[in-house]
Every structure is written in C-alpha cells, then in structure tokens.
Amino acid sequence: MSTRWLLRAPDPAAERLLLCLPVSGLGATTYRDWPAHIGTTDVVPIQPPGRENRTRERPHTTMAEFAAAAADDLLPMLDRPYALFGHCLGGRLGYALAVALMERGAPPPQRLFASSCLAPHQGGRFGPFLPEMTDDEYLAELRRGCERRGEVVPPDELLALAVRVLRVDVELSCGYAPPKPTGYPLAVTTIGWADDADVDPGAMTEWEPYGEIRHVVLDGDEFSFRAMPERLQRLLEAELTLEASVR
Template sequence: MLRLLCLPYSGASAMVYARWKRQLPVWVDVRPVELPGRGRRFAENLQTDLRGLADQLAGEVAAHLEQPYALFGHSLGGLLAFELAHALRQRGLPTPQALFASAASAPSCRDSHCELAEEQSDAQLIERMRRLGGTPEAVFADEEMLRLTLPVMRADFLLCGRYDYRRRPQLSCPIHVFGGKADRISVESLSAWQDETRAGFSLEMLDGGHFFLNSSEARLLELMLGHLRPSNQPSDAALA
C-alpha cells in the first residue's frame, strides 16, 4: 500500500480528488488533504502564510506516514506540496516516494505571482477566476455560492502572492512535474523544478490548459502510476 496525499488548487476543497479513490488501483490509498476554511474544516480560519500552513499540515499528517507515501498538488497545491515536503523533512519524518507538481511554476520562478500579494477586490477575483478557467459557470450565477467561494479564493491568492522562496538543501525525493500544453505557465518555469531535487526529475506536457487535471485526468493518473510502486515492491536500487 502507498498513501497519496493530494493538495487542492486555489479555491478548491479536498473533494476534487474524491473520484481518484475509484480510479486508482487498490494499492494506492488516496488521502485528499483538506485545508482550513473549506469543506469539513469550514469553521477554521483561512490561511495566508503558505510556509506556516505547510508546517501546520506537517503536524497534522505526521501520524499518517507509517507507510510509504507520495505528495501531489495542482497549481497552488503543487507549491504547498513542496513546502510540506520541506516541513516534514525538518521534523525528521520519512521522505516521500515522490513529489508530483501539476500546473505549478517552480518555487524559484514565481515573479509573475507578485501581483497577488495585495488583497483582491471581488471584481478582480471574479475576473481572474474566469481567466484561469476551472470554475463552473453556475458558481458565478449563484450569489450565495459566490459569497462562500470568494473569501477562499482571496486567501489562496494571497498564499501564492506572498510566498517568499528560500533556497534550501535539495529534496531527496524525485520531483515529477506536469504542465498543460495550452497553459500560460512556461516550460522554463516548469523545468526549474529540477533544481529542487537531487533524486531525479521528469516533465510531461499534457493536452489542455491550466485545468488539464480534469481534461487529461486519465493520462495524468497513468503517468503518476508509472512513477510509483507498492510498498512491498523493492526499489531499483535494492534490485541492483
């Protein structure tokens, strides 16, 4: 069994990964990570300090790392997965089998997100959400749903915009990156993830825009499985 901790993108709850439990083989234990202020944690305060949030999550998941695990994050979730990996290492916890970053610029290439460091108005948030895609039109048409969604988006954009990259020793797990062929994120900023690991790197470009997570889901999961192994399967190093 391998535990797959999945971190959501801006504005999303852990439920976006619920269907993966049916689509991945039984040896993959899909564990969507719910962030404060949404889903079953709706009553908790939203966070705007990404490194602080990663440290909080590290404390919460520490007890669930008794078996091999991997980290996956899409967009904001990719950056959060990276900081979570560092927070877990700082606590002396086991290293993930792999870190998957999807539709996320490398931590060192996030200058384009600086404009999000200031709190966005409702109009600015709505315009950006439409531009990114991925938000059902029904959300914009439903005043109550929009009222619940905007504070989460505002906090999540601040998480991105106020992120302060710090160079640290490279991670000892491989980093596998996925990008959308029609996304605005450049191949260069995706490739820069390789500077964050000493254990291997790959980059795969999938059909679709920023939310190829949905449009190319089957291919994404296929590629991920190619980089994972059940806990009872020895590594290549052990076989050598």
C-alpha cells in the same frame, strides 16, 4: 490518530498514500472525480482549514504556518511510503509540506507531482489574480473562468465563499518565495499541460535544482487534471511503481 485534515481515514490495506493538495480557491473536493485508488496507492485528498467542511476555521495565511500545522497532524499516519500531488498552488503546498515532514524526521516522499506549478523560488503569482484586486474583480474573473470552460456559473453566495478562500490563497502564494532549495532529498515530476493558459510547461524546468527531476507534458489544459484523464492516471501509477521498485 487525528484525521481532521482528511475527508476519510487512509485505507489500511494500501501499499502507499498519495496525499493530494487542493488548488487555489477550492478544497479536498478538487479530487472528487479521482478514483479512490491508483493501483495499490490510496488517493488521500487533504483538507486545510478554512475550506468546505472546515470553512468555520481560520485559514493559514503563511506557507510556514500551513506546512507546520499540516505536518504535525499528518506525520502520525505516515506508517508507509507516501507521495504528494499538487496542481498550481497545490504544488507549492506540497513542496512546503514535504520539507516540513522531513524536518520532523519523516522519510522523503517517493515523489512530489507538481502539476502546472512553477518552482518555489519563481514567485507565487498564478493566473489573473493579484492581492490588490477588489472582491468584485475576483468575482468577475471567476465568472469569466466558468464561461470559458463552458461551466454553469455558481450562485453569487457560492462565488463569494470561493473569493474568500481564493484571496487567502493568493496572499499565501505571493508571500512564499524561498530563495533556494533546502538541500533535503526530493524527487519531483513536473506535469505540464500542452494547452495551459497560465503556466508554460517549459518554465517548470526551474525545478531542476530541487533534486531528481522528471519533466512531462500531457495533452490538455490547466483544468484537465480534475477529471483524472487516463494519461494522467497511467503516469502516476507508472511513476509510483517505478519509485517503489528502486527504494
């Protein structure tokens, strides 16, 4: 079984898998501060081509291309229940992947967790980034973001790599706006953040036509998820345990 989309093989003893999609501009190390397990669930970050250890590979430029390639490679490992987590662009990647997996005969995910993510039909713009912006404008926005969060600004060569990935992600997301839900059964928990500067938690109610939806708002901003705050971990464990008990 190929695991080129994963940094490690799944834990064979885990009851279920939580497949975690990267945020815009980053890769699987988005989840480096997350625990390896949440209860009996194995946390499995996904690494698309063009990022981090796959930086020499050509990145996908359309959502359909990404979803098909990821589903073909990941389907053989879905030998147990699974769920999906994605923040910002990652939520849209998670939705597209869920649909592609179900199209290939996989059962629906126990849950799609869409954090700080608008519904697919709402369009793909996120944050201050636009396809027509120059590389210098991207770099300036990345530096401002680091300064706003109180983080050390990375060296220019690392920022340049981030811009390359981020530009592809912006085009990927802006080009993806399916007009309506597919009709596949889908359970979604939207996770809003009270101090999110990019996505109003109230706007995520647009997910409701996509299936059985729960809306949750947590304290924190759009970057809080990366440290896996206790409130988020409790939510994920409770939701996954609840889904397991009713299936």
